Amino acid sequence: MRHWNDIVLSVPVWLETWGQLNPDRLTEKQQRMALVIELAKKNLEQGGGPFAAAVFNRDTGDLIAPGVNWVVPGKSSLLHAEIMALALTEQILGDYEMAKHGSFELVTSVEPCCQCLGVLMWTGVSSLVCGAYSEDAEAIGFEEGPRLPDWEQKLMRRGIDVTRGVMRSNAIAILQSYRGEIYNSCLGVNDLNRS
Amino acid sequence: MRHWNDIVLSVPVWLETWGQLNPDRLTEKQQRMALVIELAKKNLEQGGGPFAAAVFNRDTGDLIAPGVNWVVPGKSSLLHAEIMALALTEQILGDYEMAKHGSFELVTSVEPCCQCLGVLMWTGVSSLVCGAYSEDAEAIGFEEGPRLPDWEQKLMRRGIDVTRGVMRSNAIAILQSYRGEIYNSCLGVNDLNRS
Numbered sequence: 001m002r003h004w005n006d007i008v009l010s011v012p013v014w015l016e017t018w019g020q021l022n023p024d025r026l027t028e029k030q031q032r033m034a035l036v037i038e039l040a041k042k043n044l045e046q047g048g049g050p051f052a053a054a055v056f057n058r059d060t061g062d063l064i065a066p067g068v069n070w071v072v073p074g075k076s077s078l079l080h081a082e083i084m085a086l087a088l089t090e091q092i093l094g095d096y097e098m099a100k101h102g103s104f105e106l107v108t109s110v111e112p113c114c115q116c117l118g119v120l121m122w123t124g125v126s127s128l129v130c131g132a133y134s135e136d137a138e139a140i141g142f143e144e145g146p147r148l149p150d151w152e153q154k155l156m157r158r159g160i161d162v163t164r165g166v167m168r169s170n171a172i173a174i175l176q177s178y179r180g181e182i183y184n185s186c187l188g189v190n191d192l193n194r195s
Numbered sequence: 196m197r198h199w200n201d202i203v204l205s206v207p208v209w210l211e212t213w214g215q216l217n218p219d220r221l222t223e224k225q226q227r228m229a230l231v232i233e234l235a236k237k238n239l240e241q242g243g244g245p246f247a248a249a250v251f252n253r254d255t256g257d258l259i260a261p262g263v264n265w266v267v268p269g270k271s272s273l274l275h276a277e278i279m280a281l282a283l284t285e286q287i288l289g290d291y292e293m294a295k296h297g298s299f300e301l302v303t304s305v306e307p308c309c310q311c312l313g314v315l316m317w318t319g320v321s322s323l324v325c326g327a328y329s330e331d332a333e334a335i336g337f338e339e340g341p342r343l344p345d346w347e348q349k350l351m352r353r354g355i356d357v358t359r360g361v362m363r364s365n366a367i368a369i370l371q372s373y374r375g376e377i378y379n380s381c382l383g384v385n386d387l388n389r390s
Contacts, residue, residue: 005206008203087271
């Protein structure tokens with residue numbers, strides 16, 4: 001007999017301590033990005049990937065949920081930083097459409113990959129703020145996957161504001177300090193023999 | 196003090212009974228699609244969306260995990276059928292890269308939206324089998340989101356086999372019987388005033 005339990009995506013327990021040590025509210029994009037970049041650094045120290053994100057209430061500046069790349073420790077390819085922050089926000093709101101509950105901003109240390117771009121589209125988030133460019137992640141061997149070249153315009157046309165390159169050099173510094181596994185690379189996937 | 200618990204994506208309990216009543220193993224794509232289309236019909240009756248999916252072991256034909264569109268009852272925009280099936284599979288395998296554990300096929304009643312395309316890319320699934328075309332879902336008001344026009348080729352180039360239009364008319368019949376909410380439509384998103 002087969003059991004299919006609820007899907008549990010693990011959120012690292014140290015995020016709670018991190019939350020206690022950091023401000024609850026940040027009004028400026030720059031402050032929000034600085035927090036997210038510090039979180040990416042912390043995540044590296046904890047064995048995660050060199051990526052972090054967070055969702056803020058755009059009006060009040062309240063930090064709703066952080067997110068870190070926890071793919072390897074959490075054993076799920078869904079556990080990108082943006083997805084953790086967005087899914088935690090939906091869980092806190094108890095809804096699949098955050099736009100019903102206000103205006104929310106996703107701040108991410110690196111531009112979203114094809115997976116995170118797709119996911120953010122359906123969450124109802126209203127603003128995206130990015131640190132490092134996609135090519136900065138690709139420069140250290142991470143892939144962003146196939147995305148539309150005009151993804152920024154596509155988001156804007158859906159009413160999602162996009163701001164790129166905020167504190168880019170600080171976000172790059174975190175990427176460049178990464179010494180862990182480059183998982184799911186194109187090379188790795190194609191090297192496997194498939195039937 | 197803020198708590199960020201693990202993310203729990205709910206899997207409907209009736210799937211267990213469904214699993215008991217259906218075969219454990221199906222060797223042909225057509226049989227797999229017939230099962231998935233029946234599951235989409237069942238999901239409609241249970242209050243879900245008109246979409247279903249399943250992951251099979253390509254070599255043995257074993258059904259690893261089903262998936263249904265459970266966005267509205269499960270209160271999460273992540274809960275598309277393909278994501279449920281893929282995330283359950285990763286949970287069962289205990290790994291973020293299913294290609295390490297064999298060759299797996301994702302069978303879906305409708306071609307994947309931008310979110311599911313992005314997600315499947317990083318799971319290590321090796322085959323995608325689709326029923327209805329994207330335009331069939333769009334014909335009833337669901338959006339597929341911004342995707343590359345050559346997404347099929349992009350997947351193939353990564354070593355993911357793609358088969359489209361399997362039992363298309365049966366999959367369309369399920370879509371056309373849907374009378375529920377069309378959530379997260381472009382119109383809905385753009386109608387909201389954003390700061």
